Amino acid sequence: MNRIIVQKFGGTSVADTDKIKNVAKIVIREKENGNDVVVVVSAMGHTTDYLVKMAKDLTTTPSEREMDMLLSTGEGVSIALLAMAIQSQGYDAISYNAIQAGIYTENIHSKARITDIKTDKIKSQLAQGKIVVVAGFQGMTEDYEITTLGRGGSDTSAVALAAALNATRCDIYTDVEGVYTTDPRIVPKASRLEEISYDEMLELAHAGANVLHPRSVETAKHSNVQMRVRSSFNLNNLGTLITGVEKMEIYKPVTGVAADLSQARIVVCNVPDRPGVAAKIFSCLADKKISVDMIIQSYARKISNTNDIAFTVNGCDLDKTLETLDELKTELNSDEVEVDTDIAKVSIVGAGMIDRPGIASKMFETFAKQGINIKMISTSEIKISCLVNKEDAKRAVQALHDVFELNSDVVADVKGTLPDV
Numbered sequence: 001m002n003r004i005i006v007q008k009f010g011g012t013s014v015a016d017t018d019k020i021k022n023v024a025k026i027v028i029r030e031k032e033n034g035n036d037v038v039v040v041v042s043a044m045g046h047t048t049d050y051l052v053k054m055a056k057d058l059t060t061t062p063s064e065r066e067m068d069m070l071l072s073t074g075e076g077v078s079i080a081l082l083a084m085a086i087q088s089q090g091y092d093a094i095s096y097n098a099i100q101a102g103i104y105t106e107n108i109h110s111k112a113r114i115t116d117i118k119t120d121k122i123k124s125q126l127a128q129g130k131i132v133v134v135a136g137f138q139g140m141t142e143d144y145e146i147t148t149l150g151r152g153g154s155d156t157s158a159v160a161l162a163a164a165l166n167a168t169r170c171d172i173y174t175d176v177e178g179v180y181t182t183d184p185r186i187v188p189k190a191s192r193l194e195e196i197s198y199d200e201m202l203e204l205a206h207a208g209a210n211v212l213h214p215r216s217v218e219t220a221k222h223s224n225v226q227m228r229v230r231s232s233f234n235l236n237n238l239g240t241l242i243t244g245v246e247k248m249e250i251y252k253p254v255t256g257v258a259a260d261l262s263q264a265r266i267v268v269c270n271v272p273d274r275p276g277v278a279a280k281i282f283s284c285l286a287d288k289k290i291s292v293d294m295i296i297q298s299y300a301r302k303i304s305n306t307n308d309i310a311f312t313v314n315g316c317d318l319d320k321t322l323e324t325l326d327e328l329k330t331e332l333n334s335d336e337v338e339v340d341t342d343i344a345k346v347s348i349v350g351a352g353m354i355d356r357p358g359i360a361s362k363m364f365e366t367f368a369k370q371g372i373n374i375k376m377i378s379t380s381e382i383k384i385s386c387l388v389n390k391e392d393a394k395r396a397v398q399a400l401h402d403v404f405e406l407n408s409d410v411v412a413d414v415k416g417t418l419p420d421v
């Protein structure tokens with residue numbers, strides 16, 4: 001049996017037909033190495049952003065089901081075009097959407113998790129010598145409803161397929177040459193990492209390093225998938241290996257810096273200081289599949305016997321969160337809710353910070369020197385995150401990158417442009 005390699009190409013890599021021809025060459029090269037190849041592709045360029053914009057032009061509250069129907073069409077275009085490009089080079093290829101590829105998800109829209117992949121059809125096509133091109137980002141429920149995995153979710157499609165097919169490798173091709181110490185669009189002299197552990201990558205991805213969808217790293221770690229991030233535009237560079245092995249001794253306390261500008265902070269004021277209040281709020285949010293990130297509860301005020309609970313959610317869940325809190329206001333005896341969308345979460349991540357005192361203070365001192373106010377702080381064993389004003393995020397990342405000595409001598413090569421929608 002041949003080795004199976006899963007390759008994933010993001011939007012920039014398939015942005016136009018010339019780029020699709022380039023992708024076809026990379027795919028064929030892997031096939032010529034004697035491997036079976038499964039390719040996962042995203043929608044072309046900024047297609048998904050334009051589809052979102054069109055929906056928003058029609059309604060401020062599009063139904064989640066119809067949004068999934070709409071957004072899943074983007075990947076449908078790129079799979080067919082890539083299969084044609086491969087065929088035109090004389091190789092056998094077939095494109096599959098999520099239904100044909102057997103990608104099953106939970107029955108929720110806009111951020112469904114993959115529950116199972118029935119690989120029989122893909123395997124039978126591979127056995128016939130075909131290159132199988134699969135639509136990323138999409139899934140289906142048991143009753144054939146179309147779902148999507150969340151923005152950036154094609155990475156997760158690719159890793160889940162690699163796990164289900166027991167693939168030798170999952171290569172994520174993108175518009176930068178690997179994982180860097182921070183977004184090279186913010187710090188052009190960011191350093192490319194030769195390798196990074198699953199745990200550090202997971203924290204970085206959750207902290208806003210959108211080079212990888214966090215759930216792709218989670219899946220790779222869980223199923224031990226060998227994952228590499230590399231450039232579609234420079235094949236001489238092998239990029240970054242995401243691996244389960246930590247370096248024996250870690251000399252730098254911080255591996256990377258990230259910023260997430262998509263969060264919103266909510267403060268539920270004057271809630272009664274009694275057992276069950278936090279459980280009520282967060283279980284109701286969980287029932288609606290709203291993920292909460294940072295949480296802070298203030299000290300109880302003795303006179304009123306109340307406190308405040310502050311937390312952050314992704315901006316796309318803000319309306320649903322406020323609706324949920326509104327439904328709870330009588331029960332919580334609190335009708336004062338403050339919302340702040342002018343925030344960014346800036347994080348430093350590194351396995352090297354374990355048992356190394358002084359890292360948090362160095363981060364806070366850096367902010368103090370820059371005159372950047374910290375609105376909220378949270379920590380994990382290998383991450384420290386601070387909420388700051390949005391306008392301070394870029395400066396905060398640049399200063400932290402500098403202070404923790406992460407700069408390289410060369411300017412990173414970044415191919416794509418940011419969407420102007």
Ligand code: ADP
Nearest residue numbers: 010011012174175179180182183185209210211
């Ligand atoms: P694709 O369309 O290929 O999925 P994405 O735009 O989702 O590409 O991810 C690649 C982008 O991620 C890069 O262009 C870069 O701006 C951004 N990025 C953010 N943090 C990092 C990081 N630490 N290392 C590399 N790229 C990063």
Ligand code: ASP
Nearest residue numbers: 042048137151152153154
């Ligand atoms: N096309 C989807 C998006 O833009 C999925 C992806 O690119 O991974 O979010």
Ligand code: MG
Nearest residue numbers: 010152210211
């Ligand atoms: Mg992506």
